[in-house]
Amino acid sequence: MQAAAGYITDVSYVPGFYPNMAPVLLRYVATLNRLTPPPADRFRYLELGCGLGRVFTTLAAADPRGEFVGVDVNPRHTDVADRDIAAGGLTNARAVTADFASLPDDLGTFSFIVLHGVYSWVAEEVRAQIRAVIQRHLAPGGLVLVSYNAMPGWAHLQPIRGILRQYAALRQGDSVQRIRDAVAYLLYIRDKQARYFTDNPRAAAYVDAIKSLDARYLAHEYLNDHWTSFYFADVATTMGRVGLDYVGSLPVHTNFWDLCVLPEFQELFRTTSNRLVSEAHKDFCANTAFRWDLYGRGLATLPTIEDRLARADDLCFGLGRPDVKLPHTANLGIVTSTTTGPLYEALLGLLRGGSRPLSAIVSDGALAGVAPGAIAQAVDAGVATGLFEVTSHPLPPSAPVPDGPLRVVLPFNREILSADILCGRPVALASTLTGTGTSIGDLDAAFIHELTSGGRPGLVERIDRRLAAAGRGIERDRQPVTVAAERTELLSQAADAVEATLVPQLLRQGILAAD
Numbered sequence: 001m002q003a004a005a006g007y008i009t010d011v012s013y014v015p016g017f018y019p020n021m022a023p024v025l026l027r028y029v030a031t032l033n034r035l036t037p038p039p040a041d042r043f044r045y046l047e048l049g050c051g052l053g054r055v056f057t058t059l060a061a062a063d064p065r066g067e068f069v070g071v072d073v074n075p076r077h078t079d080v081a082d083r084d085i086a087a088g089g090l091t092n093a094r095a096v097t098a099d100f101a102s103l104p105d106d107l108g109t110f111s112f113i114v115l116h117g118v119y120s121w122v123a124e125e126v127r128a129q130i131r132a133v134i135q136r137h138l139a140p141g142g143l144v145l146v147s148y149n150a151m152p153g154w155a156h157l158q159p160i161r162g163i164l165r166q167y168a169a170l171r172q173g174d175s176v177q178r179i180r181d182a183v184a185y186l187l188y189i190r191d192k193q194a195r196y197f198t199d200n201p202r203a204a205a206y207v208d209a210i211k212s213l214d215a216r217y218l219a220h221e222y223l224n225d226h227w228t229s230f231y232f233a234d235v236a237t238t239m240g241r242v243g244l245d246y247v248g249s250l251p252v253h254t255n256f257w258d259l260c261v262l263p264e265f266q267e268l269f270r271t272t273s274n275r276l277v278s279e280a281h282k283d284f285c286a287n288t289a290f291r292w293d294l295y296g297r298g299l300a301t302l303p304t305i306e307d308r309l310a311r312a313d314d315l316c317f318g319l320g321r322p323d324v325k326l327p328h329t330a331n332l333g334i335v336t337s338t339t340t341g342p343l344y345e346a347l348l349g350l351l352r353g354g355s356r357p358l359s360a361i362v363s364d365g366a367l368a369g370v371a372p373g374a375i376a377q378a379v380d381a382g383v384a385t386g387l388f389e390v391t392s393h394p395l396p397p398s399a400p401v402p403d404g405p406l407r408v409v410l411p412f413n414r415e416i417l418s419a420d421i422l423c424g425r426p427v428a429l430a431s432t433l434t435g436t437g438t439s440i441g442d443l444d445a446a447f448i449h450e451l452t453s454g455g456r457p458g459l460v461e462r463i464d465r466r467l468a469a470a471g472r473g474i475e476r477d478r479q480p481v482t483v484a485a486e487r488t489e490l491l492s493q494a495a496d497a498v499e500a501t502l503v504p505q506l507l508r509q510g511i512l513a514a515d
């Protein structure tokens with residue numbers, strides 16, 4: 001096995017898109033925490049350890065105002081990103097094959113530096129290199145997003161990584177073969193009720209989650225030489241040494257402690273303004289196992305709502321779903337939140353007409369008499385609970401689907417739809433209106449591909465042929481459907497659902513257009 005400071009390189013990773021990494025959301029989290037985000041026009045974005053590149057290439061397609069660079073040590077990964085960049089006709093993205101210690105001298109500075117699935121999986125010397133990259137290449141007023149395995153949530157799962165790695169080291173073959181063998185062993189000792197699993201029922205249940213995951217993902221997750229889960233304070237302290245201050249976290253609801261911990265634990269949050277203390281407390285109350293943290297360097301504060309409206313008003317707010325109704329209930333893991341009341345009724349009514357910036361919301365006659373600060377608070381809480389969404393541009397209201405042909409607007413999306421046909425994992429399509437990607441299931445993506453390339457006649461038959469060619473069955477109530485008429489009926493229902501729900505959404509997001 002080749003190694004890059006102990007990181008596996010013999011097996012390629014799996015492609016994935018993570019909306020938490022979009023500039024639009026990073027800028028929003030800064031604003032929510034009363035800090036001025038980097039400007040939305042002409043920004044530069046650096047992804048460290050970009051893997052196959054689906055995050056930075058999708059975001060580059062979604063936001064032509066930015067220049068996107070992805071770095072990875074594994075040339076097999078950057079080759080895939082290069083291919084997507086060329087096939088998608090992206091002129092604002094490039095992949096760099098390098099390790100973090102030897103980035104090109106002329107890389108310049110960036111207002112966003114992001115890394116997902118990297119910090120916990122590399123040696124401390126590599127983490128030091130990452131911090132050095134941040135110190136050198138983060139522009140003043142810039143943001144850094146770092147995700148990592150967190151304590152205490154990983155405490156009872158840590159031994160699983162230990163046993164997988166130790167067993168895999170005894171096996172032959174590449175990393176995929178060795179992790180498969182190790183998972184089979186893990187299942188065996190769990191099913192034989194090894195004492196560790198009977199003493200730790202949540203670890204026993206976790207084995208079931210592992211067994212159905214892609215072996216390439218598992219190899220990258222568990223077979224590197226280094227693997228560390230961190231307390232929030234450890235990361236905040238080391239980031240502080242390169243001049244970074246904690247800004248907030250993702251998903252959005254994690255910025256609201258009352259949406260993360262039960263009421264009986266909330267007293268400490270009311271009495272401390274020290275984020276290092278309250279985040280640690282939050283992680284214990286929620287047993288956090290993974291964190292997405294946002295840091296910034298030299299971000300100007302936005303102390304009042306007037307400052308926010310004057311200096312950070314380019315984000316737009318709209319309905320999370322066109323059919324959203326009150327009361328709106330969101331299960332946020334630890335807390336289930338219910339939103340209702342006249343202010344939200346008024347906001348819903350207003351946003352049914354299309355999304356808009358906060359300044360247009362607070363000044364709308366429908367909310368006359370409500371303080372701008374209270375409106376902003378309601379909008380932010382609505383984003384946190386999924387009632388509202390935040391986008392880089394205004395989205396139009398929902399409109400009826402045109403009868404005529406439809407097309408996929410961006411060449412990048414056309415390429416992804418065709419290359420990832422029935423790939424067995426979600427497919428992310430870039431939207432220049434939302435400023436991010438929208439992930440859809442691979443069967444839905446196949447419908448969109450066929451609908452836009454071959455039209456509506458014979459759609460179900462074409463999808464059926466594609467499924468057969470890919471060796472993919474159809475299930476009803478978890479049982480395979482083998483009768484042809486029943487398959488056709490199920491696929492027709494799926495096609496109707498795509499036309500009724502997905503197509504209007506993709507039209508609104510500018511991903512599809514009438515031809």
Ligand SMILES: C[S@@+](CC[C@H](N)C(=O)[O-])C[C@H]1O[C@@H](n2cnc3c(N)ncnc32)[C@H](O)[C@@H]1O
Pocket residue numbers: 004005007013014015016048049050051052071072073074077098099100101115116117118121122126220221
């Ligand atoms: C678990 S993968 C995550 C990939 C991608 N960020 C994602 O979430 O899909 C970690 C990536 O970091 C890269 N990597 C590890 N050590 C590195 C180093 N020292 N320099 C550059 N890239 C590195 C690996 O090649 C791998 O692609």
